Amino acid sequence: MNSTHLIGRLYSTPVLRKTASGSDLLRFTLKVERDNPSSEAKQNTDYIPCLALNNRAKAIADNCHKGDRLGIDGRLQSRTHEDETGKKHNSMEVFIEKFDFLTPRISKADQAALSSNK
Numbered sequence: 001m002n003s004t005h006l007i008g009r010l011y012s013t014p015v016l017r018k019t020a021s022g023s024d025l026l027r028f029t030l031k032v033e034r035d036n037p038s039s040e041a042k043q044n045t046d047y048i049p050c051l052a053l054n055n056r057a058k059a060i061a062d063n064c065h066k067g068d069r070l071g072i073d074g075r076l077q078s079r080t081h082e083d084e085t086g087k088k089h090n091s092m093e094v095f096i097e098k099f100d101f102l103t104p105r106i107s108k109a110d111q112a113a114l115s116s117n118k
Contacts, residue, residue, distance in 0.1 A: 004076055010029075070099060077095050
């Protein structure tokens with residue numbers, strides 16, 4: 001079984017791209033904290049590469065910004081690519097199958113009120 005469940009924050013604001021066939025594609029990094037069992041000090045952070053396609057890609061790109069919390073369910077997949085020198089590189093990423101927005105949304109009226117109070 002290949003199943004991954006993560007909750008984290010977007011490392012940067014995602015940018016939607018198009019594939020050669022015209023499908024929506026979104027690659028972003030999810031910043032996930034984990035406990036450090038060897039110390040009571042601060043937590044360790046993992047930076048997990050993620051991939052979303054089509055409607056999922058568009059929804060995340062339209063509604064999420066750097067620092068927003070996101071819950072994702074998906075699967076790990078590996079890919080191989082070649083750099084300009086011909087050297088092959090392997091990488092792992094989470095292919096997103098389901099997701100939940102976990103950062104509360106502020107209405108435009110509330111945003112205006114907050115801005116006017118500054």
